[in-house]
Amino acid sequence: MTTVIHHVQLACPPGSEEASRAFYAGVLGLVEIPKPPVLAARGGCWFRGHGIELHLGVEQDFRPARKAHPGLLVADLDAWADRLAAAGYPVDRDDDFPGMRRFYSHDPHGNRLELLEPLSARPHAGEGIDFADPSSARTYSGRTADPSWVGALTALVDPAGADVVDLGCGGGTYVRALHDLGAHSVTGVDSSTPVLEQAHADHGHLTGVRFHHADATSTGLPDASADLVLARALVHHLPDRAALAREAARLLRPGGTLVVQDRTAADVTQPAGPHHLRGHLLELAPQLLPVEVGRRPDAGALLQALESAGLTGATPRTVWETRAHHPDRESYLAGIATRTGRSLLHHLTDDELDQLVHDLRDRLPDEPLVERDRWTLWAATKP
Numbered sequence: 001m002t003t004v005i006h007h008v009q010l011a012c013p014p015g016s017e018e019a020s021r022a023f024y025a026g027v028l029g030l031v032e033i034p035k036p037p038v039l040a041a042r043g044g045c046w047f048r049g050h051g052i053e054l055h056l057g058v059e060q061d062f063r064p065a066r067k068a069h070p071g072l073l074v075a076d077l078d079a080w081a082d083r084l085a086a087a088g089y090p091v092d093r094d095d096d097f098p099g100m101r102r103f104y105s106h107d108p109h110g111n112r113l114e115l116l117e118p119l120s121a122r123p124h125a126g127e128g129i130d131f132a133d134p135s136s137a138r139t140y141s142g143r144t145a146d147p148s149w150v151g152a153l154t155a156l157v158d159p160a161g162a163d164v165v166d167l168g169c170g171g172g173t174y175v176r177a178l179h180d181l182g183a184h185s186v187t188g189v190d191s192s193t194p195v196l197e198q199a200h201a202d203h204g205h206l207t208g209v210r211f212h213h214a215d216a217t218s219t220g221l222p223d224a225s226a227d228l229v230l231a232r233a234l235v236h237h238l239p240d241r242a243a244l245a246r247e248a249a250r251l252l253r254p255g256g257t258l259v260v261q262d263r264t265a266a267d268v269t270q271p272a273g274p275h276h277l278r279g280h281l282l283e284l285a286p287q288l289l290p291v292e293v294g295r296r297p298d299a300g301a302l303l304q305a306l307e308s309a310g311l312t313g314a315t316p317r318t319v320w321e322t323r324a325h326h327p328d329r330e331s332y333l334a335g336i337a338t339r340t341g342r343s344l345l346h347h348l349t350d351d352e353l354d355q356l357v358h359d360l361r362d363r364l365p366d367e368p369l370v371e372r373d374r375w376t377l378w379a380a381t382k383p
């Protein structure tokens with residue numbers, strides 16, 4: 001009587017072992033296991049991890065399995081979607097399986113893969129931020145845009161008189177800043193109801209400002225209605241960056257500009273320093289590094305997505321932006337302890353977070369702290 005599947009075999013073309021390793025070990029995080037010598041001579045490679053074993057076997061007349069596929073049960077489906085998308089693999093969501101969230105992708109040979117997670121797996125501390133949770137309402141509110149941000153933005157585009165759409169506007173910090181810079185109208189778009197309600201409560205009274213509940217990749221706003229589209233700190237939350245570029249291109253009038261601002265892997269791995277406090281977070285909680293690096297956009301890939309959407313001239317440039325002036329170490333640590341404005345910290349358990357706060361207290365001086373982060377900006381024009 002069969003009780004359990006020992007392994008699943010997938011086919012691969014001759015000479016494709018390196019591509020298999022780069023994907024199954026490098027992206028999926030499986031460990032390669034040695035093939036028995038008699039079988040090793042036939043090529044291919046075997047992998048094990050996350051409770052599964054996959055054998056890639058060479059087939060001379062290889063054709064990818066586009067329908068048949070293994071279904072891999074995972075925790076934190078969204079992090080897996082980010083990871084695959086960041087590595088350049090497709091993420092095709094499909095909600096037709098009752099009780100499950102899932103998406104399809106494929107390996108470098110074109111073999112279909114399904115990743116799925118039970119709907120009952122509720123997010124909680126340690127598994128990433130839940131933007132829909134009412135407790136997230138204030139996580140991006142209560143801040144003002146720093147002059148270093150205003151300087152970096154206005155070096156690229158003049159918002160005065162412009163109709164602006166701020167995609168993934170969060171608490172509305174930059175909606176207000178754009179209003180204050182003289183924009184004719186600013187529409188803040190966000191997919192989180194609690195976050196958007198807080199933004200509306202804080203900034204909805206400003207002339208020309210409105211908030212719109214929608215996904216950033218399909219806003220439902222009219223074609224060619226914006227002179228400037230901003231997406232600040234959004235793309236690392238999006239599995240499909242090409243869809244964001246297409247939506248921004250649709251919203252822009254000819255001559256309009258999309259400004260994408262996010263941190264790349266190179267930005268987030270800048271060394272720790274007296275002002276680069278995030279560097280200390282990653283040194284003291286190195287388990288966050290794969291999450292942080294895995295979800296970050298690749299500068300070149302994003303550029304390509306913008307160009308494919310018909311947007312031109314987007315040379316990425318880096319800036320150091322002042323995030324906050326903390327009057328003392330304890331006020332900085334209070335923000336860390338509550339995970340305020342830092343979705344990354346939602347990947348730590350409560351105990352890990354306590355330990356991090358403790359270690360930061362040991363490491364940082366008890367004095368006013370100026371916190372700066374390195375960002376990459378892409379400004380692309382609609383011809």
Ligand SMILES: C[S@@+](CC[C@H](N)C(=O)[O-])C[C@H]1O[C@@H](n2cnc3c(N)ncnc32)[C@H](O)[C@@H]1O
Pocket residue numbers: 131140167168169170171172173174189190191192195214215216217231232233234237238343
């Ligand atoms: C890191 S916050 C950035 C907020 C703001 N842009 C800023 O720079 O302070 C990311 C925001 O994107 C929103 N978001 C995430 N995925 C989204 C999506 N698919 N469509 C629209 N908003 C999204 C979240 O609700 C959150 O408010």
